[in-house]
Amino acid sequence: MGERGAQGPGAVEAFRWWGRMAWNPLDTYGALARRYGDAVRVPFGRNRAFFLLSRPEHAERILVANQDNYVKAFTYRPLRAVLGDGLLTSEGETWRQHRRVVQPVFAHRHMVGFAPQMVDTAAQAVGRWPDGVVLDAAGELRRLTLGIVGRALFGSQLEGEAERTGQALEALQRGAVVGTFMPGATAKRSVYQRVPRLGSALEYLDGMVQRVVGGSSGGELLRLLEESGRFNEAELRDEVLTLLLAGHETTAASLAWTFVLLSKYPAARDRLEDEVDEVLGGGEPKAEDVDRLPWTKAVLSEAMRLCPPAWTIERDALEDDVVDGVEVPAGSTVAVPPYLIHRNADVWPNPEGFQPERFMSGQKHHRYAYLPFGGGRRICVGAGFAMLEATLVLATIARTHRLDLVPGVAVSSRAEITFRPAGVVPMRVIRR
Numbered sequence: 001m002g003e004r005g006a007q008g009p010g011a012v013e014a015f016r017w018w019g020r021m022a023w024n025p026l027d028t029y030g031a032l033a034r035r036y037g038d039a040v041r042v043p044f045g046r047n048r049a050f051f052l053l054s055r056p057e058h059a060e061r062i063l064v065a066n067q068d069n070y071v072k073a074f075t076y077r078p079l080r081a082v083l084g085d086g087l088l089t090s091e092g093e094t095w096r097q098h099r100r101v102v103q104p105v106f107a108h109r110h111m112v113g114f115a116p117q118m119v120d121t122a123a124q125a126v127g128r129w130p131d132g133v134v135l136d137a138a139g140e141l142r143r144l145t146l147g148i149v150g151r152a153l154f155g156s157q158l159e160g161e162a163e164r165t166g167q168a169l170e171a172l173q174r175g176a177v178v179g180t181f182m183p184g185a186t187a188k189r190s191v192y193q194r195v196p197r198l199g200s201a202l203e204y205l206d207g208m209v210q211r212v213v214g215g216s217s218g219g220e221l222l223r224l225l226e227e228s229g230r231f232n233e234a235e236l237r238d239e240v241l242t243l244l245l246a247g248h249e250t251t252a253a254s255l256a257w258t259f260v261l262l263s264k265y266p267a268a269r270d271r272l273e274d275e276v277d278e279v280l281g282g283g284e285p286k287a288e289d290v291d292r293l294p295w296t297k298a299v300l301s302e303a304m305r306l307c308p309p310a311w312t313i314e315r316d317a318l319e320d321d322v323v324d325g326v327e328v329p330a331g332s333t334v335a336v337p338p339y340l341i342h343r344n345a346d347v348w349p350n351p352e353g354f355q356p357e358r359f360m361s362g363q364k365h366h367r368y369a370y371l372p373f374g375g376g377r378r379i380c381v382g383a384g385f386a387m388l389e390a391t392l393v394l395a396t397i398a399r400t401h402r403l404d405l406v407p408g409v410a411v412s413s414r415a416e417i418t419f420r421p422a423g424v425v426p427m428r429v430i431r432r
């Protein structure tokens with residue numbers, strides 16, 4: 001039964017698992033792990049295998065210790081068709097050159113400068129919410145985070161584009177999962193352009209990028225990209241689209257999950273409101289307040305443990321490797337899903353419980369037991385930006401308002417490229 005150290009179905013049974021995977025990858029990964037353990041091998045094709053590895057040691061080997069042996073998996077091909085040579089989907093020298101240009105914008109000294117825009121965008125959104133109204137928190141938060149990346153990175157006002165962008169992204173996410181499981185998954189944009197719904201989604205996003213690049217004020221990042229001289233027109237388009245999409249959807253999802261969890265755990269919410277009141281003393285938060293909001297940050301971290309927006313990270317092996325005792329032959333695909341690693345009961349006691357205390361100082365866990373932003377050289381370039389943004393947005397909202405999930409509403413999830421609440425999340429806005 002497969003390579004040493006991994007358990008899994010035989011070839012015939014694997015066929016059934018693949019069928020399930022195409023419909024609901026997250027639940028199927030969970031079911032595979034429950035059935036076969038934290039190192040699972042599933043055969044596919046004539047002589048290849050897929051490995052589902054959910055121990056921190058697996059993530060450390062694949063993403064860090066032996067990262068030269070791994071490239072982004074074939075499962076990223078539909079995403080690559082959309083994002084091309086942007087940072088998230090490029091490899092090798094192209095990736096290295098892009099990362100060298102983009103990374104400095106996310107240096108700490110720039111972050112401090114972004115903070116007022118983050119707070120201001122959140123305060124404006126909150127200011128538009130009438131007391132007592134029920135709104136779609138997921139949609140509001142997407143609008144807010146798109147507005148923030150637009151302003152901070154590109155000097156553009158994008159809030160008005162949020163609804164159409166959201167629809168385009170939903171179409172792409174669905175298309176991506178189906179595309180992955182089509183025979184001969186391809187990275188060719190033209191293939192996706194020919195599918196009517198995907199084609200119009202791509203057209204809309206391209207138009208948005210053009211409005212950003214062509215529009216006037218530019219912003220720090222656009223200036224650096226253009227001045228580097230390393231980007232031709234297509235690469236510039238790919239990078240701007242990558243940063244706009246990677247830079248808002250995930251943060252919106254993590255904030256939406258945070259408000260859902262806070263509605264279910266009122267004691268955690270009370271403590272958060274107390275902390276915000278005490279530290280901010282009635283004023284708006286600033287970058288330097290973030291370190292004085294440990295509970296607020298712990299709430300966000302714990303929400304990203306239970307509901308990591310980047311729920312799976314996948315690579316293809318170039319050469320044979322041994323991953324914590326599991327033999328992984330060249331050509332295999334490996335998944336190290338944060339969603340499962342964050343629930344591994346060997347490292348997380350009471351894994352299903354929402355306990356922000358785990359992230360208060362003094363608590364220790366394996367470095368790769370918690371990896372909402374990935375690891376190694378392909379670690380999220382926007383991790384610091386995302387944490388600063390999420391903390392400031394959460395504090396800005398909690399300072400004056402409470403978002404309460406409408407009683408009786410069950411929030412279900414969708415896991416495609418990102419893990420997010422499905423559809424609308426109806427929450428009542430209550431002025432505190």
Ligand code: HEM
Nearest residue numbers: 087088246247250251254310372373374378380381382386
């Ligand atoms: C809570 C919010 C976020 C989460 C959970 C998240 C998660 C991740 C993860 C797990 C990866 C690594 C993927 C892999 O190894 O295959 C990644 C990469 C990336 N993220 Fe994020 N991200 C978030 C916010 C952001 C923001 C705010 C930006 C930009 C403004 C951003 C831009 C990127 C880019 C460009 C990459 C590719 C980096 C590279 O390969 O060099 N992300 N993100």
